[in-house]
Amino acid sequence: MKRKIPSFIEIYRSLIKIPTISSDNILLDKSNKNFIDLLSNYFADLNFSIQTKQIIHTDKYNMLARIGSGQGGLLLSGHSDTVDFDEKTWTKDPFTLTEQDNKFYGLGAIDMKGFFVFILDVISSINTKKLTKPIYILATANEETDMSGAKYFIESSTIKPECIIIGEPTSLQLINAHKGHISYSIEVIGKTGHASNPEDGINSIEIMHSIIQRLLLLKNFLKQKYQHKNFSIPYPTMNLSSIHGGDAINRICSICTLNLEIRPIPGLTLLQVEKLIQENLQSIITRWYNRIFIKKLYSSIPSYQCSYKKNTTRIVEKLCKSKCTTVNYCTEAPFLQKIAPTLILGPGSIEQAHQPDEYLDMSFIKPTKNIINKLIHAFCF
Known part of the structure; x- marks a missing residue:
């Protein structure tokens, strides 16, 4: 069968070349449109139907590619964006795929542009005319910041695959649970004055000391x-x-700010965390009315767990010949799981993600292609 798309290396090189940085700093943040357009073209060349949707109030896009008809099937998902990089710490060009010492270097090599390369390569060798259920490919935006791409997708999507695989770098270890993340900034506004007369002011550090005591009790709880x-x-x-x-050493501190994060396990919801924070600090907030302000720092991410009661989990474990495990970092899984049972499985080590000279070890190439092929045949043929 004649190959309809470029080689594995050529596709890899073309995707790494396009900057898709997501950042809260607008000077660093980049649109992913050129990346999504190119990825869409590759899948269109393999006879996929393509939907691209712009995330509201952004210049970022999601792509959903589909081939095959019917219900169920498999959704392979990855994010199109990368983190920022420090050029002083990189020894290679982040936007040039570099092959050296049995490794592929580049920004997004494992997190997560490389996953799309594997998918394209595997599907290019499959007879998709024999599919009995659909294959879906999802490329999301803004995973590295507020996960607005995944959130927008689940709000607007009507598809119901039997299984979703997110190809984050797990060293091909199957993941079925991770912690969530919620972060706060607590600001105390006191009243400044000369330190020689403490009664003339309100020391915000002293109020914050009381807050920290309560937070440490909550931490232990x-x-x-x-x-x-x-x-x-x-x-x-x-x-x-x-x-x-x-x-200043001789001035009563008027403003004190504390930043903190909490990583809840499955079984502890974000709403429960918020209530616990409020309950534990309420007496201090009441005493110092209008002087304590609590706000969230970043978009919160729920904890996630794909139950063993789901037949999907057992099927994928059998294909991988390994049991599920857990991780402490966050992914888009808690959002995508609203559509279908979701597991995390991908090439490369998380130890290289967000690091200078990010790379994929070539030892992952053959087993990754093998497992993607098995997943497609298990859920779509």
């Missing part, structure tokens, strides 16, 4: 109350990540 034995750290974690306040 979370550790004792919520447990999930499948995680290497089997309880929700809280990190007091930064604190700022004061500007």
Whole structure:
């Protein structure tokens, strides 16, 4: 069968070449439209039907490609964007695929442009005319910031695949659960004055000290109350990540700010976390009315777990010849799981993600193609 698309290396090189950085810094943030257009063309050349949708109020796009008809089938998903990079720490051009020492280097090599290369390569060798159920390919936007691409997709999609695989770099270990993430900034507004007369002001650091005491009690409560034995750290974690306040030794501190994050395990919802924060701080907030302000720092991500009660999990475990495990980082899984049972499985190590000289070890190439081929035949033939 004549190949309709370029070679594995040529596709890999072309996708790495296009900057698709997602960043809260608008000077660094890039549209992914050129990437989505090119990816769409590759799948169109393989006779997929293509839908691209712009994320509202952004210059970012999702792509959904489909081939085959009927119900069920398989959705292979990845995000089109990458993190920013520090050119001082990279020894290679982030936008040039570099082959060296049995590795492919480039920004997005594993997180996650490379996954699309594997999908294209496998499907190009499959007789898709014999499909009995559809293959879907989803490329999302803004995973590295607010996950608005995945959120927009589930709001507007009507498809119901039997299984979703997210190709994040898991070293081809099958993942069925991860923690969530919620972050806060707490600002205390006191009243400045000369340090020689403490009664003349309100020291925001002293109020923050009371807040921190309550938060540490909550931290211990979370550790004792919520447990999930499948995680290497089997309880929700809280990190007091930064604190700022004061500007002179002889001045009462008027403003103190604390940033913190909580990573809930499955079974502890974001709403429960928010209620616990409010309940534990309420007496201090009441006492210092209109002086304590709590806001979320980033878009929150729920914890995720794909139940063993789902037949999908058992099917994929059998294909992979391994049992599911868990990770502590976040993905789009809690959003996509609203559509279908979702598992995380992809080439490359998470240790290389978001790192200078990001790379894919070539030892992943053959087994990744093999497992994608097995997944397609299990769910679509």
